[in-house]
Amino acid sequence: MSGKTQPASTLLGATILAAALAGPVLAQWPEQPVNLIVVAGAGGGSDFTFRLVARELEKAGQPVNVINQAQGGGLVGYMSYTSAKPDGYTLGQLSPFAQFRILGQADFTAESFTPIALVNVDPSAIHVATDSALGSLEEVIAALKEDPASLNISCGGTCSASWDIPFVSLMLAEGVDVAGINLIPAAGSAAGLQELASGGIDVVLCSVPETDALTDAGLVRTLAVLAAERLERYPDLPTAVELTGKDVTGGTWRGVAGPAGMDPALVAEIEAQVRTAYESPGFQDGMKERGFGTQFMGSADFAAFLKAHEAQTQEVMGALGIGAP
Template sequence: MSKLFSAGLVLATGLVATVPAVAQEWPERPITIIAPAGAGGGTDATARLLALGLEEQLGQPVNVVNQGQGGGVVGFTSITTAEPDGYTLGVIYNFAHYSPMGQGDFDAEDLTPIGQFNFDPAGFHVRADSEWADINAALEAIKADPGAYDIACGGGCGGSWPLAFASLLDANDVDLSQVRMISGQGAAAALQEMVAGGFDVVPSSVPEAGSLIEAGLVRGLAVFGSERLEAFPDIPTLLEETGMELELGAWRGLVGPAGLPEDVTEKLKAALEVVYNDPEFQSAMTDRGFGLRWRDADAFGTFMADEESSVRELVRVLEL
């Protein structure tokens, strides 16, 4: 009897000892990354590049699922309401405008930041025959008479590019309540309409205006980043032109739902950093025209909270 009890005790002890080991084996099955955007766009493309690297680091398939319905609201909702077990993640972008504009009900606190890996600066674009020789002349004119000019939002006026533009105007003490910002069918359509005389300014990524710049129909007055873009070396930065150290544009980062277990978060943070620093990943990003920007989980979390505050104030002032 004592031998049986001893054997049972050893077996039970062995089972108990294996429980923490099993719990630490995440991931044990495929991981899903939700991209709150349609297939073929920038968020989809960067998410798929990231998934390839994470598969190698985590040893499990990483599948990208596109949920761009509702302008991305469906995808963001799926991320923030997912089970916080590490098997549903998201590649997200500028989202602070959704809630104050009544489009979605999610905030930075509903997410677990893992890291930012991308930043694409906005550009300030005008017609080739614009009266403004540089961005200082443009800013002075808009400040003097904010309602005299038509500014294209591209898509919705709460998006990355128009809010980057609004941030620039706000930094120059422009009365935002008087600025005419007009929504449309995307940056490409807005740029074409500007060439035809329909808009005075189109804020967008520089690559989106690239073909029209090369054709001599559009001029880029400034890029809202810390460095000139390699593909467009003639377009100066805001710092060069105005002395303002502003970096404004679109960003992307990896997150999970709030409440992600600490051990899972730590594994994801380590894996993401390795992927980001991989020369193959960086080359694949830059070859496709995507900018690189690293913020670790803590810095990314602070960045999202700060942007949420500033963007929501802009949305209020612009009455979007």
């Protein structure tokens, strides 16, 4: 059986037409070095987490440069990557951000970012000194119901942020007049915990791993964790949900994001590589060794999570009388 051979030009034209009909074809990401902006200083939990992510992403063959921009409580870093070209080569840390708009410091909303993947969640916890008269979470709640200003409560850093927002949300659910709560900022959790151990503070709100040294020294006791379930590393610590029946959780969280307007196909490609980095033994073992929690959300679930974060932050800060209504 015989047939005519198609001219090369005809075959080439058919190939081009088929490619056009199939839509744009993205090059494999990354084809050049990537900048990953961390909105916190070197040496902390955020820096550690994203250097682990960067190390694993580099296995794709391109350098991933971690750039720390902690100025202005992270605002400089957020502004830096949200104003970048949405081509996937400038990405950044996305952590609790809703307080900036409420405080009038920036106009970030969930739509300011392209969420790619969540990789870390560390729940807030409620800590007292070992010799404190407060023996339980229920006693903390009772004291605050009787007199909201009766306890000096350290936010474990900046107030209206990661550690105190879920605590205040729980107190709201318990009927406490949260506008009267005495929340005290500190120069980080370590400073707040030292004040707790020396008697200057009644309660510190921060993650559990940050208390390890003082707990081991017999100076600090954790009353409850604001998590959905008990932490694997601390199985003896009860959750606030168990103790109160109020389904209130929260703390800090860290994810990878880019500027608004990124191509969905590119987002899916980067998300897949971040998931591979997240699932790697290097990331999982490194996080576990430091006591940091791991949790993965893809782009769609992360986007919904951001909306819930905005709603909770608005509710709590409104109840505290902070910012615009």
